[in-house]
Amino acid sequence: MIVISNASPLIYLAKVNRLHLLKDLFEKIIIPMEVYDEVVTRGLKDSFSDARIVENAVKNGWIEVVKLSESIRKNEINFKGLDYGEIAILKLAGTYSNSLVLIDDASARKIAESLGYNVKGTLYVILLAIRKKIISKKIAHEIINRLISSGFRISIELYLKIIKSLALD
Numbered sequence: 001m002i003v004i005s006n007a008s009p010l011i012y013l014a015k016v017n018r019l020h021l022l023k024d025l026f027e028k029i030i031i032p033m034e035v036y037d038e039v040v041t042r043g044l045k046d047s048f049s050d051a052r053i054v055e056n057a058v059k060n061g062w063i064e065v066v067k068l069s070e071s072i073r074k075n076e077i078n079f080k081g082l083d084y085g086e087i088a089i090l091k092l093a094g095t096y097s098n099s100l101v102l103i104d105d106a107s108a109r110k111i112a113e114s115l116g117y118n119v120k121g122t123l124y125v126i127l128l129a130i131r132k133k134i135i136s137k138k139i140a141h142e143i144i145n146r147l148i149s150s151g152f153r154i155s156i157e158l159y160l161k162i163i164k165s166l167a168l169d
């Protein structure tokens with residue numbers, strides 16, 4: 001399965017030093033150049049440490065940066081309210097028949113789902129890592145709290161639901 005990621009899963013997992021979960025779970029991640037520019041190019045310019053972590057993953061080859069072809073970029077699908085990275089993700093996902101799209105933004109997720117894409121987010125990555133026994137429930141709880149401390153937004157209802165599901169036996 002092809003896994004295509006938007007900026008926020010990369011940024012937030014890197015902020016909490018868990019970007020490797022993507023590699024552990026999926027082996028390879030694809031991002032469009034627009035997402036690379038948002039996360040790495042602008043991130044390095046602003047001295048964000050997470051940008052260096054993502055840059056190293058690209059250099060190590062498990063995050064692959066792709067440039068959209070001219071015909072795909074010129075596709076006139078209307079994606080009002082989305083940023084360049086989100087638009088590029090949706091256009092890129094349209095070129096694969098079997099992909100998982102990692103997006104946290106609610107508007108972008110709704111559009112991706114309306115297009116029939118398999119859409120998940122950062123929290124899915126953490127919960128999948130538990131199911132695959134890569135991390136424990138306790139570690140997942142700590143990661144989620146660190147994500148929130150780093151600025152990751154989640155509704156209190158979803159937070160409580162997840163924390164309840166992580167209750168240690």
